[in-house]
Amino acid sequence: MNDTVLVEIADHVATVTLNRPKALNSLDGDMVEGLVGAMLRLERDDAVRCVVLKGAGDHFMAGGDIKMFAGMTKLDAEARRSAFRDAFFPKLHPGLLAMRRMPKPIVASVRGACAGFGVSLAMACDLTLAAESAYFTLAYVRIGACPDGSSTFFLPRLVGLKRAMEIALLGDQFDARTAAGWGVINRAVADADLDAETAALAGRLAAGPRHALANAKALLYASADNPLEKQLEMEAAAFGDCAATPDWLEGVAAFCEKRPASFG
Known part of the structure; x- marks a missing residue:
């Protein structure tokens, strides 16, 4: 594991922090490695009874690292296709599958930007709380890409097909209260209360059967x-x-x- 993803365990709750705050916690290769490693380890850790996923600083995750994408634009078309299909995603997917299999609840705690893969990751968690000032956008269409990271699996199941089409095809931004109303998240809470609400929920789950x-x-x-x-x-x-x-x-x-x- 590297320092782009931090794990702290206390009172049977593991807090996983996406730790690239200067880049709005955007996803790069190191973070993929750290996130996957953390989820695989926590899946097997019987001392952990609940997992909290959050971003360092003021944002949850602004999606994929655009600088990483920009560095790939010099590759030819087939090399770009292969870089994602055969390398990047096969490294990422085991972490998402571990989240689904994990025999313990995972809570996303979202503040600030939640875009692209950030939305995918929040939806892949079992429960999601967000600060009222948080904002969401699936965003992929804005860079000429389609959704990834399990978003096309979870989104229509959470909000229905028509709403999922709207969110994915337009890429518009929506606020936390709208996200709660649509079913993308569970609750929007006051910004000042997010950490306490998250801790209370995680503590309740960790103390459960x-x-x-x-x-x-x-x-x-x-x-x-x-x-x-x-x-x-x-x-x-x-x-x-x-x-x-x-x-x-x-x-x-x-x-x-x-x-x-x-x-x-």
Whole structure:
């Protein structure tokens, strides 16, 4: 891992910070390496029960590094095609897949610019909070590119096909309240409250029943591709797995005794 992505773990919460503030945390090759490495490591770390993803400084992420793109303009057409298709994206995708598989919730905490791959990354998180002053744009069309980074997977599922077309084809900017209304994010909060709201949400998730949360996440993501019969089978198996854990015993006992549960 390199210093373009920082990881700090406290109280079972891992905070992953995109750390190129002078470049608005734009994505370059080093950040790809750091982000993928962090997600693969955290996926396997049983001590971590929730992950928070944020940007250093005043912005979440302004998308891909335009300087990196500009340096590729001298390549011929086939070399440019291969640089992305055969090199850049194969390095990036394992991190996104790890986020999807990760048996723990991931919370994006967004302030400032959230553009291009920044939007993709925020949508790939399980929950997203944003400061009211944050702004969003998928932006790819502005540089003659199409969306990437899982955005074409998540966006229509979150906002519907027609709205997704509008966001992707026009590349217009929209604010955090609009993002919440459309379903791109969960909530817009006052700028001064973002860190505290994020910490409270992460703390609540980290204190929750880990097997139940992991199963709920897996079931919800699987539902988009499953017929009802398959989904019911998965629910039955997952509920059975939860019932076999100490957390289930504690949850039932706490409910019956009218006290807060203390999950292990």
